[in-house]
Amino acid sequence: MAVTLQDKLVVALSSRALFDFEEENQLFEEAGSQSYVQLQLTRLTQPAQPGVAFPLVQKLLRFNADGQHRVEVVILSRNDPVSGLRVFHSAQENHLQIERGVFTQGRTPFKYLRPLGAKLFLSVNESDVRQALEAGFPAARVFPDSIKSAEANPDEIRIAFDGDAVLFADDSERVFKERGLNAFQSHEAQYAQTPLPPGPFVPLLQAIHLLQTLPANQVPVRIRTALVTARSAPAHERAIRTLMSWQITIDEAMFLGGLEKGPFLQEFEPDFFFDDQTRHCESAKYAGPTGHVVHGVANPR
Structure with missing residues (x-):
């Protein structure tokens, strides 16, 4: 039987929405993609710090704690596949059950929302968010400097x-x-x-x-x-x-x-x-x- 996400709450989000890659992104803006990739390569085994959407994702994945797979979280990122290794490593180190990801190396990833059946897309990239909304998907541009408080109301x-x-x-x-x-x-x-x-x-x-x-x-x-x-x-x-x-x-x-x-x-x-x-x-x-x-x-x- 083919695997399907049809009956699940599918949340797709960029790597910068889930993890704090603001320092790495600043290098990308100032020195370009090659310097960015080199920095990520030196940090492949260094877990990234939580980003804006981390507390929400962490709590949503608790719906799967009893073995019933009700929520699916997917990374949908403009990152290159090699940098994607760090994203998955960071998820693993933070005990986030994230198994799926799409890495497009600079190209807009919003078109993959449809085959995923996503019910939410979170990204720092305004253009990707606009295109997702125009295509009929709930989407929002996250504010990286938002306050994060995972400890509040843990249940x-x-x-x-x-x-x-x-x-x-x-x-x-x-x-x-x-x-x-x-x-x-x-x-x-x-x-x-x-x-x-x-x-x-x-x-x-x-x-x-x-x-x-x-x-x-x-x-x-x-x-x-x-x-x-x-x-x-x-x-x-x-x-x-x-x-x-x-x-x-x-x-x-x-x-x-x-x-x-x-x-x-x-x-x-x-x-x-x-x-x-x-x-x-x-x-x-x-x-x-x-x-x-x-x-x-x-x-x-």
Whole structure:
């Protein structure tokens, strides 16, 4: 029987998202690929330090602890295959069960998301993230300087999402951009009973929902989700009714009406937060690992 990843939560991520290769990348930027490869060769047996997505990956892989393979983590990297040796070695030294990887030596790797059936792609490369989103895959550009705290809530995965242009399409956000706040609030109140179109991160939310429905005695870690949005009443109702129409429950919802998101996220303590606006990401990165969803009206090419 052929091996398949069809029934699993597949997370694909670049080597820089999983491990801290910022020093090596700086050398690449300053001296080119040959110097970069030579440095990686001298460090093949030196495990890299954890990167932004490391705590999330570490916790997600615990869903496989009982022998049931529910989560698959794949390295999808612009690295050369030789440098890939260090990535796999670093994963092994950190006790991460990562068996699959694609290394493209400088070329964009996003096209391999489709055969993998990925439900999330994390990368530091904005172009790769944009192309992944345009191809229909949940993807985010990680902020390498985000705060990482694997020790917080060791038995719980906390994932927070922005609403418009992340969980929902950016149709309503376009109304706000083009006509202002009052027109946006009136529009959302008028269409409160009409579900919003799905945004790019719905496939990930659905996959997470399936993991959340597993009996508590079957898994050593639980997932807690939050909607953290600039919406406020009366625009809150349409967002909640949309989730209800999808038959998906969010554990926490924060309707902040334009307040800075960072302080609220510091209280939630996310293992990852996804937002389409860089100003919110800049605030959020001091609360935990953060990913910029380079999508929608806030992110024109």
